[in-house]
Amino acid sequence: MAFLIDDILLAPCKVVAWIGKTLQEHAESEMTDESALRQRLLDLQMQFERDEISEEEYIKQEDDLMQRLGEIRKHKESGQKRQ
Numbered sequence: 001m002a003f004l005i006d007d008i009l010l011a012p013c014k015v016v017a018w019i020g021k022t023l024q025e026h027a028e029s030e031m032t033d034e035s036a037l038r039q040r041l042l043d044l045q046m047q048f049e050r051d052e053i054s055e056e057e058y059i060k061q062e063d064d065l066m067q068r069l070g071e072i073r074k075h076k077e078s079g080q081k082r083q
Helices: 004-032 034-049 056-083
Strands: none
Touching: 034 056
16 A cells, blocks of 8 residues: 555656656757758758859858757767667
8 A cells, every 4th residue: 555655656756757758869869860961961952053042151051050060970989888
């Protein structure tokens, strides 16, 4: 009987902890999604080839995307080393 009361009283805390963990996992998967950055690089290249953006703007945006891609890869590598 005591366990049932404990479960009832702790249920809201367990739900909040589960929601927090789920949000953290979702945010991390979004932050480490290389496919979205690759798609943005392809879109950027197409814009440059169609003369929709200048070479200077292309280089600036490409550098930013490549830097972010490198950060994602470093993050993934450090996560694999810990496991």
